[in-house]
Amino acid sequence: MSRQPLRPQVVRSALQAAAPRTASGKPVPSPCISVCSMDATRGLCSGCLRTLDEIAAWSTLDDAAKLAVWRRLAARRVEARRAAAEAAQAAEIAKGPLPGPGSP
Numbered sequence: 001m002s003r004q005p006l007r008p009q010v011v012r013s014a015l016q017a018a019a020p021r022t023a024s025g026k027p028v029p030s031p032c033i034s035v036c037s038m039d040a041t042r043g044l045c046s047g048c049l050r051t052l053d054e055i056a057a058w059s060t061l062d063d064a065a066k067l068a069v070w071r072r073l074a075a076r077r078v079e080a081r082r083a084a085a086e087a088a089q090a091a092e093i094a095k096g097p098l099p100g101p102g103s104p
Helices: 008-018 052-060 063-095
Strands: none
Touching: 052 063
């Protein structure tokens, strides 16, 4: 199964929707959702999709760097959804064709 490249407008839209907007003086919120479990295969937290380095550095990052992390997370979510859709499609294909009329 070949991978379709993401259309730039899809990525741009996902990034814009996920990146938090901060008013002057308001801190950038942490992406942590308290589902902290590292996926060793991907090297990402299963809850927030951050790397260990991103998690460890969060409290020392300035707002611009935190927003950059949020943008990377948006791209990771898009990729995770696409991978899940491809896996679901592959599972359906592996099941084989549906029985036709009159089949046992």
